[in-house]
Amino acid sequence: MANDLKPMPRLTSINRPFFEACNAGELRLQRCTACAKHVYFPRVCCPHCGGGALEWVAVSGRGTIRTHTLVRRPQHPSFFPEAPYHVLAVTLEEGPLMYSRLAGEAPEDADLIGRKVRVTFSQEAPGQKLPFFELA
Amino acid sequence: MGPGYEGVYVVGTGQTTYEKKTDKPVQRLIWEASNLALRSAGLGFRDVDGLGVTAFTLGPDNVTTMTEHMGLTCRWLFQGLYGGASGVSGMLQAARAIQHGDAEVVVIVAADAFDVTSHMNMSRNPGQHDYMGPWGYGAANGIFAMHTRLYMKEFGATREDFGRLCIAQRENAMLNPNALLRTRMGMEDYLNARPVADPLRLFDCVLPCCGADAVVLASEAVARRLDVPLIRILGGGEVHNHPADDIYRFSAGWETFAGRMWNTAGLGPRDMDFVQLYDDYPLMEFVQLEGMGFAPRGGAGTLIRDNDCTVRGTLPINTGGGQLSAGQCGASGGMIGVYEAVTQLRHEAGDRQVPDARHGVVAGYGQVSYGRGLSASACVLGRE
Secondary structure, three states: OHHHOOOOOOOOOOOHHHHHHHHOOOOEEEEEOOOOOEEOOOOOOOOOOOOOOEEEEEOOOEEEEEEEEEEOOOOOHHHHHHOOEEEEEEEEOOOOEEEEEEOOOOOOOOOOOOOEEEEEEEEEEOOEEEEEEEEO | OOOOOOOEEEEEEEEOOOEOOOOOOHHHHHHHHHHHHHHHHOOOHHHOOEEEEEOOOOOOOOHHHHHHHHOOOOOEEEEOOOHHHHHHHHHHHHHHHHHOOOOOEEEEEEEEEOOHHHHHHOOOOHHHHOOOHHHOOOHHHHHHHHHHHHHHHHHOOOHHHHHHHHHHHHHHHOOOOOOOOOOOOOHHHHHOOOEEEEOEEHHHOOOEOEEEEEEEEEEHHHHOOOOOOOEEEEEEEEEEOOOOOOOOOOOOOHHHHHHHHHHHHOOOHHHOOEEEOOOOOHHHHHHHHHHOOOOOOOOHHHHHHHOOOOOOOOOOEOOOOHHHHOOEOHHHHHOHHHHHHHHHHOOOOHHHOOOOOOEEEEEEEEEEOOOOEEEEEEEEEEEO
């Protein structure tokens, strides 16, 4: 039943280390060896300086909610049973912005902008855990 | 002051019937709008030597195979890959080609046969599909809900501020026989509509539909032979991936070229008889008004409150109802404003005609990827 399965990322040589680290319960990002800035989403080159040497490093898993929405009408039927839920834009401590979901409960009308969060991992498909964030 | 678009004229425009469903293939919609636009110019397909096409659902066809489909021999082609910014971008790029003699008569057309499912599935780019989709982000509604919430918090904007603009556009749509949503909408209707992705509700979101819009550009030598009002591109610009390092600056870059656009035109925001904005969400209309200098950053809500944005008002915006009330035919959402602007400047807008419209501005916006649209465009049009 295709409609029961959540749409999962297309794994490529570029993004596989990120999603494999998620399965190991670790948040890893690319970091540019030239300018030392962290990069997300995964790239073939550094979007900050154009450098071509990116390394994968573990990060803190801590961040701040930049903005969020309560999704009531998901883009795919596999999410319908869970709706409504909070989708978050999290500014990670290391700099990059990561879209994710709130782990745990918050009121539907909660103002979460500026709240501190920490990463947790959720089994979203048989072979894939994804980073969610819980209020710190 | 940048180089202008002298020697190029907008000589025709066309729009198909907008429909919620259609059996017509997108190729047919492209032909229909192109044919209407050419006929409005007094030209035919045999006159065309340049073609620009934007359509999300055209693949595996493309602009080149469309020349084969329609029997055109072209010297210049453009395929819009900037989503809803493509219509204006295509016009500006076509104008440069015509100025340099690479084409004489160019059709710029956008079309799609869309419904809610295709609207929700439209984006297969990695930014959305791989890094937002698995978290159930709610497609474009979720993306722009997050922008809207942050804007409301930073600038104190209210739901009513957005509602005033949506309601004015609905009043304009009620005068447009081709608009799909023509029922009067009051503030209570807007505020209490079905919630989609907080703080967005149903009437903050476009109605996906089927149709096409087209415009014809021609060299001065061709244009002077035609019996049509002469409309010129007075200035314009486009920018992509701005700012590169921050998704939440309430900007897609209109302010980076607006000064040059207005200087080239020799006009400013106050000289515009109407404004056609890319209204995928009312928040983005606020951002465009601010980026093009109609209001300071965070000030669009006040601007809307202080003006009447209907066709009879002080600041007519989206005079045909826009995508929010006429409908969004996929990529044609980037052309509906062009069609409407040219129709207004030709004084062919019927009941919704802005009296004696001489000057207007059209903005485009699109290619939504990781959390935002990447492409912004705009142009100023004027009737000679």
